[in-house]
Amino acid sequence: MSADAPLFQIDGLTIDSIRADRRRRIVQDVSLCVAPGQIYGLVGESGSGKSVSMMASVGLATTGLAVQAGTVRFGGVVQQAVDQRGLKQNLSHGISLLFQNAKGALSPFLATGAQVGRVLDRQAIPRADREARISELFRVVGLNHADLGGKYPHQISGGQAQRVAMACALATDPKLLIADEPTTALDVTTEREMLRFLKRLCEDRGLAIILVAHNLSLVSEYCSGLSILHAGQVVEDGDLGAIFDEPLHPYTQGLIAAVPDVDEPHELIPIAGSVWGGSADIDRCRFSHRCPFAMPRCDAGIPTGIRTRGRNVHCVLYDEAAS
Amino acid sequence: MNAPVLAVRNLTKLFADAARPDAMPVGVRGVSLEVARGEVVGLIGESGCGKTTLGRCIARLLDPDSGEVLVRDVPFSALKGHSLRNFRKNVQVVFQKPETCLNPRMTVAVFVREALRNFGIVANNAEARKRLVELASLVGLREAALEQYPHQLSGGERQRVAIMRALACEPELIVLDEPTSALDVSVQAQVLRTLKDLQTVVGTSFLFISHDVAVIRYMCARVLVMYLGVVVEEGPVEAVFGRPAHPYTRALLAAAPRIKPRAVDPIALRGELMLGDVRLDECPVRVRCPLAHARCVEAPPEFDLGDGHRSACWLSADTASRSVSPTAMKAAS
Numbered sequence: 001m002s003a004d005a006p007l008f009q010i011d012g013l014t015i016d017s018i019r020a021d022r023r024r025r026i027v028q029d030v031s032l033c034v035a036p037g038q039i040y041g042l043v044g045e046s047g048s049g050k051s052v053s054m055m056a057s058v059g060l061a062t063t064g065l066a067v068q069a070g071t072v073r074f075g076g077v078v079q080q081a082v083d084q085r086g087l088k089q090n091l092s093h094g095i096s097l098l099f100q101n102a103k104g105a106l107s108p109f110l111a112t113g114a115q116v117g118r119v120l121d122r123q124a125i126p127r128a129d130r131e132a133r134i135s136e137l138f139r140v141v142g143l144n145h146a147d148l149g150g151k152y153p154h155q156i157s158g159g160q161a162q163r164v165a166m167a168c169a170l171a172t173d174p175k176l177l178i179a180d181e182p183t184t185a186l187d188v189t190t191e192r193e194m195l196r197f198l199k200r201l202c203e204d205r206g207l208a209i210i211l212v213a214h215n216l217s218l219v220s221e222y223c224s225g226l227s228i229l230h231a232g233q234v235v236e237d238g239d240l241g242a243i244f245d246e247p248l249h250p251y252t253q254g255l256i257a258a259v260p261d262v263d264e265p266h267e268l269i270p271i272a273g274s275v276w277g278g279s280a281d282i283d284r285c286r287f288s289h290r291c292p293f294a295m296p297r298c299d300a301g302i303p304t305g306i307r308t309r310g311r312n313v314h315c316v317l318y319d320e321a322a323s
Numbered sequence: 324m325n326a327p328v329l330a331v332r333n334l335t336k337l338f339a340d341a342a343r344p345d346a347m348p349v350g351v352r353g354v355s356l357e358v359a360r361g362e363v364v365g366l367i368g369e370s371g372c373g374k375t376t377l378g379r380c381i382a383r384l385l386d387p388d389s390g391e392v393l394v395r396d397v398p399f400s401a402l403k404g405h406s407l408r409n410f411r412k413n414v415q416v417v418f419q420k421p422e423t424c425l426n427p428r429m430t431v432a433v434f435v436r437e438a439l440r441n442f443g444i445v446a447n448n449a450e451a452r453k454r455l456v457e458l459a460s461l462v463g464l465r466e467a468a469l470e471q472y473p474h475q476l477s478g479g480e481r482q483r484v485a486i487m488r489a490l491a492c493e494p495e496l497i498v499l500d501e502p503t504s505a506l507d508v509s510v511q512a513q514v515l516r517t518l519k520d521l522q523t524v525v526g527t528s529f530l531f532i533s534h535d536v537a538v539i540r541y542m543c544a545r546v547l548v549m550y551l552g553v554v555v556e557e558g559p560v561e562a563v564f565g566r567p568a569h570p571y572t573r574a575l576l577a578a579a580p581r582i583k584p585r586a587v588d589p590i591a592l593r594g595e596l597m598l599g600d601v602r603l604d605e606c607p608v609r610v611r612c613p614l615a616h617a618r619c620v621e622a623p624p625e626f627d628l629g630d631g632h633r634s635a636c637w638l639s640a641d642t643a644s645r646s647v648s649p650t651a652m653k654a655a656s
Binding site for chain 2: 045046157159160187188189190191192193214215216217218220221244254255256257258259260261262263265268269270271274275277
């Protein structure tokens, strides 16, 4: 469904981390595809490479990271991810970012209204319209400019700070919002409000969102598409409903069994080992050391996305089923 | 019934904001609770509700403004000097971030042995070694990890070391303050499983503090829901999760993210906790409560719904058989 007119598409993104004399492939051949107005979930445990691949896909890979391969397609233009500088220049209009720590993202020396104004100043908004635009942006994110515009970040709550960061992100009128754990620092009741607000934005303005999260239960309610990452490899991706109804990859199954449930408590089944506990070799499945179904073939290679039952699963278990 | 391991009576500990002396102080206001031997009691609430403050007062990391903490009928909160020092072994704490409580310059064995020797639990190093191996197997830590430093361990292993250190003192009660919040789901599942198994083997009482309602439901037999320093609802988990009586509890449960989302979203709180809006003599939830009405300007008492299930909400008055002690926001003195 998202294949007909993708807004944002990453293909074969591969990133190495270089630290001293050690070189490690931390993101291997990651691809994903987001349609306009879609909320797409990117889930994985810490260190699985979800933030790194998002940052590199908009040209913000930090030092110590070397993008090896991959293309990014946004609004019909295809660019090489290796050219981080070019990516950053071309994507800074049209894509906005939202981070976990909203208070850290805001300047402590500027009143919230002025922060939003700074973003507007980069776009040559006529002086006369500027104040009206700021009030409008505050209204969109559910804040009152008259009350909060003059306050500094330390004077407002975490939820309000995240909304101000949101207003800054929307000030450039983006087509895509990359929200990296936007609610992890918030309380559950505030979190729900924030996510509902994001969902409404998608419905009203056709904004697409990539929701990066470590919590599977967070994406289940709001996203329509999903990629699950483990040690820099996509293990399963596609339609969220299909994946949750019938998880196929052993890692997805493991993640779902490990999450405690509020309504029907069940025995938790932990996944043994840790994300990077096994081999970090390039041409093999990196989940095999934690996998209950591991077999010798897992060390030999990883099938690239077997299309079955509404999703792609990257596991040799389903190799025969597809052919 | 046997005497509770922990009894907290009317405990108050408030922190005033020096920059805004007129704003309402946050903390714990007149909370009472009991934990029986071998019981796992959960404490849930959002940030700022006072759950950590309560945990710290119980472990005597903070001294309460008023009220008392009894551990095995000994008034822990009144002890001083040597008797306090010796008594501390009975209440141990596991914190959210194990990194902050482990010594980076000590191997696990040296670190835990300090706890063992400090309270005279073992006489010599040979005995300590034997006990260390036992403890490691209890918390599911591989024996080789005993000779390693914290930075060589994974996050889950470090939290196991913190639990192991708490257990080493052979305490009556362990206060677990968000022990798995910093961990990934797969590791969280490992640690929760370990804690649950451990609890059945050792029989230590746990006070489990968390903001994650699903984790509390998995771990605990009884639960207390806190909001702005007071307990708004308490009772057995099946009752509180199955038939939540207080609007705040209902909102908290409804807001929890789920793998299988619920079709209906019955109740939601308005806005966020704003200290400036709350008045001391009214129901603390009133300003955010969707069911607030005229009576809520007066703080409700706790109403007994049977089976130890209590709710501090006027709406529970009709279903309750009788009201218990008047509670809620006692004016800060």
